[in-house]
Each structure stands twice: as C-alpha cells, then as structure tokens.
Amino acid sequence: MGDHKDINLLIGEAIRLNTINIKLTKAEDLTMEPISLKADEVTNKLEELTKIEGYEDIKLLKGKKTLYCYSEKHMTGSYAKLLVGVEDGDLFALIADTIRNDSKIYPRTTDIKLFTKSPYNFKEKELMDILGQLMKSEGYEDIKESRASNNALYLYSELHLSKAYADSLTEWIEVTSLECP
Amino acid sequence: MSNITGWAGKILRVNLTDGTFKAEDTLKYKDFVGGMGIGYKVMWDEVPAGTKAFDPENKIIFGAGPLTGTGAVCAGRTNITSLLASNPYNAVSDSHMGGHFSAEMKYAGWDAIIIEGKSPKPVWLKIENDKVSLEDARYLWGKGIFLTTAFVAGKMPKGAQVAAIGQAGENMVNLSVIMNNGSHSAGGHGGVMGSKNIKAIGIRGTLPVHIAADRRDWLEVDKEMMAVIGANNNHVVPSTPQPWAEYNAARSRWTATDGLTWGAANPPVNTGTCDPHDLNSVGLRTQKAVFDHGAVAEQYTVRMGGCHACPIRCHSTLHIPKLEKYGLSPNVSNTCVGYSSPGGIMIQGHSKEGEEGEGTMMSKAVGAQLADDYGVWCNYSQIGRDFKYAHESGILKKVLPQEEYDSIPWDLLEKGDPEFLVDFYRRITFKEGELSRLGEGAYWVAKAWNFGDDYWNSSSYNMWSKLGFxxxxxxxxxxxxxxxxxxxxxxxxxxxxxxxxxxxxxxxxxxxxxxxxxxxxxxxxxxxxxxxxxxxxxxxxxxxxxxxxxxxxxxxxxxxxxPMTVSPLKERNYRGNTSLESQYFSMATGIPTxxxxxxxxxxxxxxxxxxxxxxxxxxxxxxxxxxxxxxxxxxxxxxxxxxxxxxxxxxxxxxxxxxxxxxxxxxxxxxxxxxxxxxxxxxxxxxxxxxxxxxxxxxx
The missing domain is CATH 1.10.599 (Aldehyde Ferredoxin Oxidoreductase Protein, subunit A; domain 3)
Structure with missing residues (x-):
C-alpha cells in the first residue's frame, strides 16, 4: 500500500466519481482494487478521512446493510438518503419517510406518481401493492390517503396534517393550481 | 443627448390624425423610470377623464425602460398602457408582451412610442432608427396577425420586430391583443389600435444602448444574477428528485431531468440534470411543453423559446402535424395561459382519441393558433368560464336567437373536437351574432345577459371583482x-x-x-x-x-x-438578491440608486x-x-x-x-x-x- 496521502486521494476520488455518476460508494467497495482496504479497517479509515482537510465533502451514511459514502460537492444529503433507502430495500420506510417529510416541511401531500420517478423507480402495480401493504402495517398508521376531485391519489402523514388540511392541499396541487397558472 | 445612458433618450410621438411625428425628451419622465411609469404619466397628463378606450382622444403608449436592451437579464418585456375597454369605467391598464419588440425599440433610439389620434385610413408604422413613416395598410386590414407580421417583416430590413393586431383588434373586440414575434401577446389593448386604424408597428434599430458602468462591473452583477436565477417563475427546486437538489416540488417549472427531452428536435435534446452551478444548462431547466400539456407534448417539442435577454426559455415551440387537419400550421408556439385558455373553452371536455392527454393538447394548440392569429384575448381565461356559465345556466339558450343557437356546432363541443374552436373564435373575432358578446369581457357580458348572483358568488367562475376581472x-x-x-x-x-x-x-x-x-x-x-x-x-x-x-x-x-427573492443555491441558504434591480438601474443610468x-x-x-x-x-x-x-x-x-x-x-x-x-x-x-x-x-x-x-x- 502506498502512503496515507495516496490512499486518501484514491478513496476520495473514487467516492467523488461515484457520486458524480449518481451512485453511493459502499464500504465494501473500498476493499476491492485498487484501494484494497481490509474489511475491518474500512469504517475507521472513512471516519478519519472525513476529518482531513480537503476531504470535508466526503460524508457517511449508515444504512441497514452497510455504510455508504458520497461527496456533498456532487450530491445533497437528502438525495443521498433516498439512495440509501433504495439500496437498503426497506421500501416502506423509504416511502413513508418521503411522505412524512413532505407533510412536515413544505407542507404538502405527496403525489404517488413521485414514486414512479427516479430514484424510486417503482412500477405502477408494484407501487400500488406496496402502498396497500404499507398502510396496513404497524408503524405506518399515520400514512393516509387523500384524493383530489379528479381522483388522483396523494398520501400524507397525519402526524403533521389533518385530513381537511391534507385534502385542501391535494386539491390545490392537483387541480386548482393548474386553473390559475 | 449623447451622454444619456440606460435610456435611449427620446420618445416617439405619432399623431395618426395628421400623420406627424415628434421626438421628445425621455428624461422629463425619468422619475417614472420608463415603461409603465411613462405610460401612466402620459395618460395622466394628456387623456381627459371620461375618455373611452376607443375614442380618438385615448392614447396608447408602448414603453421600454432603462434596462431594456442593455443586456440586463430577463429584460425583454414591452409595456403597453392605455384605457381598457373591458373595464366598466374604461380605466387605465397595462398589457405586457415578451418577445423582442421593446429591445428593438431601444436599438432604434426610442424609449417609448406614444400613439394618439386616429388615422383616416388603415396604416402601419414603420420605424428604422429615426426614420419614421406611416405606410398604407389597407391591403393588410382583414388579415390575421401571422400574415401581417410576415408581410410587414418583408417590408423591413432583416432583424426587424413587428407588433400587430388581428381582425379582433380591427373590429374593436374588447378582448383583443397586440402581439409580437408571432406568439408573444399583450392582452386587452388590440382594439385601441384597431380604433385608431393602426394595424402594426415594424421596427428595426441598429443603434447601441449605452450603459454608464464599466462593463466589468456590469458583468459582475450579471454573474450574481445568473447565480441566483431559477427556472420559469423563478422556481428554484426541480420537479423531481435530483442529486444536486435538497428539495423538489411536483409543480415546479424546473422540469428538466435526465431522459426528458425536446423530443421533436433533430436530434432530440436531453434536458438533463441541470445543476444550478452549470450556467450552460440554464436554458434547459424549463421544459414548459410538458408542464403546459403533460407528458404527451414531449415528442412534439422542437425547442423552448423565449424573450430578449432571457436565459429562461419558457415558450414552447411544438410541431404537431395533426394541426394541419384544422387548416393550421403544424408549428405552434406559446406558453401558460396562451395554451390553457383555449382549452378552457372546451367546456365539455376534450377528445379521448390518441394518447393520454393528446385530446387536451390538441384543443390547446388549435385554440392557441386561432386566438393568436385573430388576436383574441381571454381575460386571463375568463372567456371560457363566461361561456361555461352562460351555457350551463341556460342563459345562452335564452339570449341567443334560435337560428344562431342552432348554428353553433354543439356536437363538436360535446365530442371535445377542437374544430369547435374554429367556429367559436371566428364568431368572437368578427362579432358574429349575440355569442360574440363574450368578447366584450365579463362585466359587459354579465350585464347584457343578466348573469345571476351565482356567477359572481360561486368560486367555480373565479370572478374576483365586479369590475369584471x-x-x-x-x-x-x-x-x-x-x-x-x-x-x-x-x-x-x-x-x-x-x-x-x-x-x-x-x-x-x-x-x-x-x-x-x-x-x-x-x-x-x-x-x-x-x-x-x-x-x-x-x-x-x-x-x-x-x-x-x-x-x-x-x-x-x-x-x-x-425579483430574485430566492435562489436554487443551498450554499446561500436559498437566499436570492433583491438589490439586483437597483444595481442594474444604477449601472445602466449612472444614477446611484x-x-x-x-x-x-x-x-x-x-x-x-x-x-x-x-x-x-x-x-x-x-x-x-x-x-x-x-x-x-x-x-x-x-x-x-x-x-x-x-x-x-x-x-x-x-x-x-x-x-x-x-x-x-x-x-x-x-x-x-x-x-x-x-x-x-x-x-x-x-x-x-x-x-x-x-x-x-x-x-x-
């Protein structure tokens, strides 16, 4: 192995390049050539790296399966979290986190069509099946449906929005806003 | 006058009654900035109270401003001020158009054009820098805006800009437009030009617009502006999740995303992931065709166009071969209400034929072409809602003579066939029958047809004011x-x-x-x-x-x-810069402000x-x-x-x-x-x- 500076550079550039290509770098990716870290040293090495001047853009996110890295020069934390959700494959959490966040911060209801777009990329039938299961599952009781007058389906979290409020936002986003462009 | 910067320094006054022209000093209006401000001041000083929109005593002012033509970003608007016929008091109002007209006006050396009086015969105004003439327009009278624009452009040097009215303006339809560049329209004042017998203005300028500031300082402000600018309507987050974006919003006009194209371009142009730091992709941020028409429009999108000095291209140009079925050009350009308003006239829905959304797109595209060529305004889509109310309340059946009512192709309306619009816009434009009263505007039609309280008081019809808007x-x-x-x-x-x-x-x-x-x-x-x-x-x-x-x-x-109230930049905590107008103004005019x-x-x-x-x-x-x-x-x-x-x-x-x-x-x-x-x-x-x-x- 070369000196520390060389390895840091290799790791940093690998993470940045992956990020530019809209990919997270998994901890285990760094055990492969040319970086070839030992599996038990990856986490420490990455944590050290993020503290070194010139590598402050390297950020770590702990997923359910592994540790992920990205460069915030090329990707926002919120998008990286979405990618972690996709990688983790915990689809309920991925969808529910998005809905809860929308209800809380904008606030707005979430058009289910969002989940057919990147990086979610659900097929319509798959999405409807998952939503059907999610809304019956423990821990997701707050996720509720809201329909616009054109029957478009939106979702919201009742932790943050009342039904009346959610319905009004759905109608505004889906119908009324288009009548007042 | 050679030391004047920002402003061109002169205002052109055209008296149509006696065919005379006069150059006046712009700076007497400098406290009113330009455009709208000059328009109001002229109206205050020169048009007596009680004047009606179509009286010869009314004036119409085309205004640019001290930033128009300087290269300041998004400075392509033309402000038109006059009395508004659709208002019950014919009160003053402005209509505005994008395009390139006002910049050309500045390049010709004029900050504004004041048009007064009434020509004894149809004319068009020809301006090449300080060479001004009134040209015979009798052969253009009765022609649509597209042909008029082409004809006048043919009589002008290359690069000229043309603002024109269609038959609706000639016929003094209250709801009529003035249009430049074939699809950039200013709603409400077409009839004023018609009342004065002026069909069009062709303008070509080859003069510089000077700025007071050092060009390097100007460039710095341009850089700041380009850093904080968003997409159309200054929407600063994308409509779908993007790697560079912390936030997104489905109704954002920042629609660009990898895989979404200008599909009819050759080869198709991928809008892509428009990182806000990449200034070369600013013009791709807004794929407005899919915003206005839905996904179906992607394949018909030739390009996104827009106005002078504007990096945001919000004006879609579509190539839809099926438009020829309606006797129209397959090429249509417009944006926003220019498309949605004709769609709103199809009060019983749109054809379900073809791909999802195609019927709606066809209605909008057919209607946009017709309205733009005839020069019909929509009163911000109210004409469709007025039609809807009159139809659904049964009023239309009562107020229209039976023969006229029966002549309306209701079957086309029921089928959602855009051919209905061919009939509808013709009636409005040529004031054919009682139905054409819809072209007078909401106040007048409600009064004439005795609309009930439910028209004014129901949110379904969007009326804000009993003054008819x-x-x-x-x-x-x-x-x-x-x-x-x-x-x-x-x-x-x-x-x-x-x-x-x-x-x-x-x-x-x-x-x-x-x-x-x-x-x-x-x-x-x-x-x-x-x-x-x-x-x-x-x-x-x-x-x-x-x-x-x-x-x-x-x-x-x-x-x-x-204003640039917000920006797409996380590192700026999404702050924009609300001082940019004053910075540009100071640098253009040399008046620290x-x-x-x-x-x-x-x-x-x-x-x-x-x-x-x-x-x-x-x-x-x-x-x-x-x-x-x-x-x-x-x-x-x-x-x-x-x-x-x-x-x-x-x-x-x-x-x-x-x-x-x-x-x-x-x-x-x-x-x-x-x-x-x-x-x-x-x-x-x-x-x-x-x-x-x-x-x-x-x-x-």
Whole structure:
C-alpha cells in the first residue's frame, strides 16, 4: 500500500466519481482494487478521512446493510438518503419517510406518481401493492390517503396534517393550481 | 443627448390624425423610470377623464425602460398602457408582451412610442432608427396577425420586430391583443389600435444602448444574477428528485431531468440534470411543453423559446402535424395561459382519441393558433368560464336567437373536437351574432345577459371583482397578500412577486425566513391553505410585491422571473438578491440608486395608477367602489371557519382590516383607499394632487 496521502486521494476520488455518476460508494467497495482496504479497517479509515482537510465533502451514511459514502460537492444529503433507502430495500420506510417529510416541511401531500420517478423507480402495480401493504402495517398508521376531485391519489402523514388540511392541499396541487397558472 | 445612458433618450410621438411625428425628451419622465411609469404619466397628463378606450382622444403608449436592451437579464418585456375597454369605467391598464419588440425599440433610439389620434385610413408604422413613416395598410386590414407580421417583416430590413393586431383588434373586440414575434401577446389593448386604424408597428434599430458602468462591473452583477436565477417563475427546486437538489416540488417549472427531452428536435435534446452551478444548462431547466400539456407534448417539442435577454426559455415551440387537419400550421408556439385558455373553452371536455392527454393538447394548440392569429384575448381565461356559465345556466339558450343557437356546432363541443374552436373564435373575432358578446369581457357580458348572483358568488367562475376581472394569484397565494394585490388593479392582477416566492418549491420555513429578511417579519407569510389573521407585515408584503411589479414593468424586467427573492443555491441558504434591480438601474443610468430609492419610484408609479383610477371612476371611495371582492371568497367551504387549516376562505372583518393596513402602508386615506394630498406631494406628484383637488377627488 502506498502512503496515507495516496490512499486518501484514491478513496476520495473514487467516492467523488461515484457520486458524480449518481451512485453511493459502499464500504465494501473500498476493499476491492485498487484501494484494497481490509474489511475491518474500512469504517475507521472513512471516519478519519472525513476529518482531513480537503476531504470535508466526503460524508457517511449508515444504512441497514452497510455504510455508504458520497461527496456533498456532487450530491445533497437528502438525495443521498433516498439512495440509501433504495439500496437498503426497506421500501416502506423509504416511502413513508418521503411522505412524512413532505407533510412536515413544505407542507404538502405527496403525489404517488413521485414514486414512479427516479430514484424510486417503482412500477405502477408494484407501487400500488406496496402502498396497500404499507398502510396496513404497524408503524405506518399515520400514512393516509387523500384524493383530489379528479381522483388522483396523494398520501400524507397525519402526524403533521389533518385530513381537511391534507385534502385542501391535494386539491390545490392537483387541480386548482393548474386553473390559475 | 449623447451622454444619456440606460435610456435611449427620446420618445416617439405619432399623431395618426395628421400623420406627424415628434421626438421628445425621455428624461422629463425619468422619475417614472420608463415603461409603465411613462405610460401612466402620459395618460395622466394628456387623456381627459371620461375618455373611452376607443375614442380618438385615448392614447396608447408602448414603453421600454432603462434596462431594456442593455443586456440586463430577463429584460425583454414591452409595456403597453392605455384605457381598457373591458373595464366598466374604461380605466387605465397595462398589457405586457415578451418577445423582442421593446429591445428593438431601444436599438432604434426610442424609449417609448406614444400613439394618439386616429388615422383616416388603415396604416402601419414603420420605424428604422429615426426614420419614421406611416405606410398604407389597407391591403393588410382583414388579415390575421401571422400574415401581417410576415408581410410587414418583408417590408423591413432583416432583424426587424413587428407588433400587430388581428381582425379582433380591427373590429374593436374588447378582448383583443397586440402581439409580437408571432406568439408573444399583450392582452386587452388590440382594439385601441384597431380604433385608431393602426394595424402594426415594424421596427428595426441598429443603434447601441449605452450603459454608464464599466462593463466589468456590469458583468459582475450579471454573474450574481445568473447565480441566483431559477427556472420559469423563478422556481428554484426541480420537479423531481435530483442529486444536486435538497428539495423538489411536483409543480415546479424546473422540469428538466435526465431522459426528458425536446423530443421533436433533430436530434432530440436531453434536458438533463441541470445543476444550478452549470450556467450552460440554464436554458434547459424549463421544459414548459410538458408542464403546459403533460407528458404527451414531449415528442412534439422542437425547442423552448423565449424573450430578449432571457436565459429562461419558457415558450414552447411544438410541431404537431395533426394541426394541419384544422387548416393550421403544424408549428405552434406559446406558453401558460396562451395554451390553457383555449382549452378552457372546451367546456365539455376534450377528445379521448390518441394518447393520454393528446385530446387536451390538441384543443390547446388549435385554440392557441386561432386566438393568436385573430388576436383574441381571454381575460386571463375568463372567456371560457363566461361561456361555461352562460351555457350551463341556460342563459345562452335564452339570449341567443334560435337560428344562431342552432348554428353553433354543439356536437363538436360535446365530442371535445377542437374544430369547435374554429367556429367559436371566428364568431368572437368578427362579432358574429349575440355569442360574440363574450368578447366584450365579463362585466359587459354579465350585464347584457343578466348573469345571476351565482356567477359572481360561486368560486367555480373565479370572478374576483365586479369590475369584471378574475382572480390571478389571489387568496390562495399568501392569503391576504394575494387578496390585496388582486383588488388593486383595473384588470386581473399581473403581479407575480408574491407567487414566485410561494411557488418556489422551498419549504415554508425557508420562505418565511427569506420574506422576513425582506419585509421585516416572517409573519408576512403563512403556510399554504393555513393562514392567520391580518398583520402589518402582510400589508408590507403586498405593497412590496406590487411596487416591485410596477418597477419591473417600468424598467422593463420580467415579473414572471423578478425579483430574485430566492435562489436554487443551498450554499446561500436559498437566499436570492433583491438589490439586483437597483444595481442594474444604477449601472445602466449612472444614477446611484439604492434598493429603497428605487422602491420609492415604484411606489410613485403605483400611486399614480391609483390616482388615474380615482380620476376615471370619479370617486375617492376606492374601498367600496373599486376594491371589493366577490362573495365566494367569504363563503367557500361553508363547513369551515376562516383561519382554519384547509381553507382559503377569507374573513370579512379581517379583509377590511387588511385594506386599512394596506392603505396605511401606501400612505392612502385609510377610510377610502384614495391617495392623500400629503402622500402625492411626498411622492413628487404635486400636479396630480392639484388636479384631484380641483376635481374634488382628494379624500377629506
């Protein structure tokens, strides 16, 4: 192995390049050539790296399966979290986190069509099946449906929005806003 | 005059009655900035109260501003000021068009064109720098805008810009437009040109527009502007999740994403992931065709176009071969209401033939072509809602002679066949039969056909004012703020200052923090559909929104983009820069002007608009005669109370308080809403105060 500076550079550039290509770098990716870290040293090495001047853009996110890295020069934390959700494959959490966040911060209801777009990329039938299961599952009781007058389906979290409020936002986003462009 | 910068220095006065021309000094209007401001001042000084829109005594002013043609970003608007025939008092109003006309006007050496009198025969105005002539337009009379534009352009040097009216303007249809560049229209004043027998203006300029500042300093401001600019309507988050974006919003006009193309370009152009730091992709951010028409439009999109000096391309050009079936060109360009309004006339829906959304797109595209060629305006889509009400209430069957009623191709309407629009627009344009009264505008048609209270009082028809104009980013947009803005003009409010923020796509806490920094308190803004009682900061927000709007139409900058209240940049915490207008103004004119000083000019311009309205209406009681809002605003959602999350219902007492607070902010009389003598004098409008006093139109 070369000196520390060389390895840091290799790791940093690998993470940045992956990020530019809209990919997270998994901890285990760094055990492969040319970086070839030992599996038990990856986490420490990455944590050290993020503290070194010139590598402050390297950020770590702990997923359910592994540790992920990205460069915030090329990707926002919120998008990286979405990618972690996709990688983790915990689809309920991925969808529910998005809905809860929308209800809380904008606030707005979430058009289910969002989940057919990147990086979610659900097929319509798959999405409807998952939503059907999610809304019956423990821990997701707050996720509720809201329909616009054109029957478009939106979702919201009742932790943050009342039904009346959610319905009004759905109608505004889906119908009324288009009548007042 | 050679030392003048920003402004061209001259205003062209065209007297159509005697065919004379005169160059006048622009700088006598410099306190009114340009565009809208010059228009109001000319109307105040020269058009007597009581004049009607189509009287020869009315004037029409085409205005550029000190930033037009300088290269300032998004400075392609032309402001047109005149009396508005669709308003019951024929009160003053502005129409605005994008395109390239006003910049060409500056390059020809003119800041404005004042057109007065009435020509004895149809003419078009030919301008090549300071060479001005009136040309015979008898052979153009009766022709549409497309052919007129092509013909006039053919008589002009290459690169000329043409503004023209269609047959609707010639026939003095109240709802008619003036259009340049074949699809950039200004609604409401086409008939004024028709009444004066002027068909078009062709203009070519080859002169420079000078700026006072060192060009390197100018470039720095340009860089700052390009750093903070968003997409159309200054939406600063993308419509789908993107790697560079912390936030997204489905209704954002930043629609670009990898895989979404200008599908009919050869080869197709991928809009891609438009990182806001990549200035070379700014023009790709807004794929407006899919925003306006849905996904089906992607394959027909040749390109996105737009206006002079604007990097935001919000004007889609589509190639739809099926348009030829309707006797139309397969190429259509427009944006926003230019498309949606014709769609709204298809009150029984759109054809379901073809791909999903294709029927709707066809209606919009067919209607856009027809309306643009005839030069029909829509009163911000109200013409469709008026038609809908008259039809659904049974009024149409009563007021139309049986023979006329039976001649209307109702079967096409029921099938959603866009061919219906061919018939509809022809009737409106040529004033064929009673149905054509729809072209007079909402106030007049409601009066003639005796529309019921349900028309005014139902939210279904969007009427904001009994003066005959609909809501346009009103109570649903920042509650009292949007409501106040909508009540202040003599037509639908064309103010986007407030909605560009609320529609930016940013979370509410960021929006509140930003407006708090601009206005003084985050309480100026509520979360969408969840509003709180009136406070002074909302009044300040409404005032700021309007005076910036007036400034933009005077400078001239596009209020669909400006002000740069927010930005897409996380590292700036999404802050924009609201001082950019004053920086550009200072550098262009050489007159050091702070943001507050420029805002004061906007206040002057808007107060002059109010004074013009007082004078034309002959009353100081603006609160009760001009500003009231239609009832539905107070009665929607009958099961909900105002100030409850989930309703945009306004509270009567609270809105009266809102008016009072707003009048106070403006320095107007808090009881009547009319400008006071002291305020007029404070704003340098002493002559206005004197005339209103003479007319007994100053509040006590």
């Amino acid at each position: 609909p809501k346009h980013h009103s109570n649903e947009t920042a509650a009292q703020v949007g409501s106040l803005i909508n009540s202040m003009f003599n037509r639908d409010a064309q103010c986007h200052t407030h909605v560009n923020l609320t529609g930016s796509g940013l979370p509410i806490e960021i929006q509140k923090a930003v407006i708090g920094e601009v206005i003084g308190s985050p309480d100026a803004l509520d979360a969408p559909n969840s509003y709180t009682p009136m406070n002074e900061y909302k009044a300040k927000f409404a005032k700021w929104s309007i005076i910036r709007n007036c400034l933009h139409d005077s400078l001239t900058l596009c209020n669909w983009m400006w 702070t943001e507050a000083e420029l805002d004061l000019m906007g206040e002057r311009i808007f107060t002059l608009h109010r004074a013009l309205t007082v004078k034309q209406m002959g009353t100081v009681d603006m609160r009760n005669e001009h500003d009231p809002i239609c009832e539905w605003v107070y009665t929607i959602n009958p099961d909900m109370q105002p100030f409850t999350p989930g309703t945009q219902k306004m509270d009567r007492e609270d809105m009266q308080l809102a008016f009072t607070m707003f009048y106070k902010e403006m320095g107007w009389d808090e009881k009547t809403g009319a400008p006071t003598k002291a305020t007029l004098i404070r704003l340098g409008l002493r002559d206005v105060a004197a005339e209103l006093e003479k007319l007994g139109l100053l509040p006590n």
